[in-house]
Amino acid sequence: MSIKGKAYLAGIYEHPTRHAPDKSTSQLHAEVAKGALEDAGLSKADIDGYFCAGDAPGGVMAMVDYLGLKVRHFDSTDTGGCSYLVHLGHAAEAIAAGKCSIALITLAGKPRTGAMPPRATGAEVDFEAAYGATTHNVYGMCAMRHMHEFGTTSEQLAWIKVAASHHAQYNPHAMLKEVVTVEDVLNSPMISDPLHRMDCCVVTDGGGALIVTTEAIAKSLKKPLVRMIGHGEALKGPRGGKDLNLTYSAGVWSGPRAFEEAGVTPKDIKYASIYDSFTITVLMQLEDLGFCKKGEGGKFVADGNLISGVGKLPFNTDGGGLCSNHPVNRGGMTKIIEAVRQLRGEAHPKVQVPNCDLAVAHGTGGLLGVRHAASTCILERV
Amino acid sequence: MDNPVKYPTPQGNPETKHFWDQAVEGKLLIKRCTACGEAHYFPRAICPFCFSDKTVWEESSGEGEIYTFSLMRKSATGPYAIGYVTLKEGPSLLTNFVDCDQTKLKIGQKVKVVFKTTDGPPLPFFTPV
């Protein structure tokens, strides 16, 4: 059985806030759920499936009670920032299998207002916790090795931020709206070698939500039809330290699974939402998904190739996590939302891709240089 | 060299107790599977490659080379260099590079283990040879 064409993205909502000291995290979840329902033209009583991850206070039991939902299917898979891409795939499976017909997926939180709880640990804790793995330095380790093996440069990485900033200037909600240059990125302070401050995404409060439903229900609603045609997910870690290779991610497995199910190739993609926790994340994902060969990501992203209207592969036209929004330090949700906007033709006119009928939303979660997940969703306008 | 950083105390468990007992003796242990011959780190009772339970402790030379690293320029305890070392015996492990000029680290550089104290058993770190 395949999910191809079985599930439709009927509702999307990105919270406009980037700083929410006066709201609770549960409240933000409710606000984004309400926003997505209104976008879809549905009501809360219609929801019969609910998906949330580690950012949801108290988990799925507390959230379903708080929101006042009555669901017959739920999933609280947590794979960090790509959880919502995983949820979208799982929601499509549940809808294809008849386990639910209208699924709600929410993300919300306030890392800009206050510190986040520590990351969950496993059997590795005694052997790794002392070494201070943070997002910055483990992505830095990936970038360092990528540069060593393939000659990737800081200038090439900087082009990814430059492209994101070109898009963010048109997003009134973007946290950083200023267009930056390669020199600006290189001149920003070094955070963890070789990543500069401008190689890093923003930290924002906020959230987002999705409504996923059946073909019949989607067709009864008013929004342009956008459906899932392929999904892949995968996990990668050091696996006992054998043949360690930090130059590729689990995207090398999730991507081909999704493209195969969809029956399309990277060449067919008109728009790409790629989780941009750091510039290196985008570069590695583009290689891993097959937009270019491994090691050639630096050349691929240079000279504005990711800028809408300029390059061959418009990416993150909302400004992405690098410039616009990165709610709860988890970028998967906003990747899906901007991909749906592009497919509906609802992106900002300055960044809307003409006749955008096929898009990919992809992300990694966890720590790329240590243990992480990847999830790839192929979306199509019907 | 004195290290101003206070490292977390390894809690240990029945599966890893021998590793920490030997760390007290200044020895870095890895596990090797006698069924498939592969070594791994951190230690597991059951081989992560072939799933055999015939895994045995082996003392590592404590020597290896830097696979990658990143110098975190600022933290509550000052700059520190995280990285992976590939041991002579094969497995790679996450660590910090200490007792050195952290701005001079290079991929491929030869390093050796050095233990740092905690409130419990000491923790393995690496320093350039």
Ligand SMILES: [Zn+2]
């Ligand atoms: Zn084995």
